[in-house]
Amino acid sequence: MNDCRQAILARVMKRVVIDHETGCWIWQGATSGNGRGGGYPRMCLDGQTLAVHRVTFVCTYGYVRGKKTLDHTCRARLCVNPDHLEMVTNRGNCRRRDHALAEVGLRDCDQREAAE
Numbered sequence: 001m002n003d004c005r006q007a008i009l010a011r012v013m014k015r016v017v018i019d020h021e022t023g024c025w026i027w028q029g030a031t032s033g034n035g036r037g038g039g040y041p042r043m044c045l046d047g048q049t050l051a052v053h054r055v056t057f058v059c060t061y062g063y064v065r066g067k068k069t070l071d072h073t074c075r076a077r078l079c080v081n082p083d084h085l086e087m088v089t090n091r092g093n094c095r096r097r098d099h100a101l102a103e104v105g106l107r108d109c110d111q112r113e114a115a116e
Contacts, residue, residue, distance in 0.1 A: 005059040008045065012056055012080060015043075024079040027052055031078070039077045056082045069093050075100050 015029040027041035029052070041052035057070055060082035064070060071093045074084040088096070 008055060009059050012043070012052060016080060022074060022076070022079075023081060024074050024076050024084060025056075025081040026076070027078045027080050041078060041080055052080045053082075053085055056080045057085045057087075061087075071096055 013025075015027060016025045017028055018025055030042045032038045032040045032042050032051075042049050043052050043055065044050075045055065053070060053072070054064065057064065064087055067089065068087045069090050070085045071088045072079055072084060073086050074081070076084075
């Protein structure tokens with residue numbers, strides 16, 4: 001890993017608390033808000049606001065290929081651990097989300113957000 005990527009990861013880790021039970025790196029900084037699709041970690045890097053989980057993934061594994069998204073395999077939106085992220089299609093990500101919601105007895109994101 002080059003020095004630039006190491007410096008970025010070091011900056012991220014200053015705002016992370018590690019959950020030793022799950023291995024999640026829980027972001028303690030700014031997020032994308034509380035609305036639908038919100039709650040994802042955000043940081044400013046070179047004047048751009050970026051999703052922190054994407055930053056850690058790119059620093060560790062390289063760029064996210066076109067038409068791919070990152071799925072939190074741990075199901076924790078605030079987790080920025082690159083080992084808990086998997087590059088998938090949007091369709092695959094939606095399928096996994098729906099499966100996770102069904103496991104807890106909710107049909108869709110609206111029901112989950114109402115339950116929170």
